[in-house]
Amino acid sequence: MPLYEFACPTCGQIFERELAVRSNQTEIRCPSGHRGVRRVYSAPSVVFKGSGFYKTDHRSGAPASDER
Numbered sequence: 001m002p003l004y005e006f007a008c009p010t011c012g013q014i015f016e017r018e019l020a021v022r023s024n025q026t027e028i029r030c031p032s033g034h035r036g037v038r039r040v041y042s043a044p045s046v047v048f049k050g051s052g053f054y055k056t057d058h059r060s061g062a063p064a065s066d067e068r
Contacts, residue, residue, distance in 0.1 A: 001018045001019060001020050002019065003016055003017070004016065004019055004025070004039060005039070005040040006028055006030070006037040006038065006039055006040060007037065007040050008030035008032070008034050008036075008037050009036060009037075010030070010032075010034040010036070011030060011032050011034055013031060013032060014040065015030060025039060
């Protein structure tokens with residue numbers, strides 16, 4: 001199950017919950033018991049290493065012809 005981050009607008013607490021993708025996120029309460037928490041969106045923690053991930057890593061020149 002994915003881990004989601006939530007913030008409580010009432011007390012300002014930020015917390016994480018492991019929830020199923022199809023679960024009802026409107027019923028989530030903060031650890032203090034407040035309702036109306038909002039989901040916090042952040043950048044994924046993905047690191048691309050190696051060649052082929054940048055525009056400059058692609059082959060230059062004419063495209064290969066289709067010889068049959």
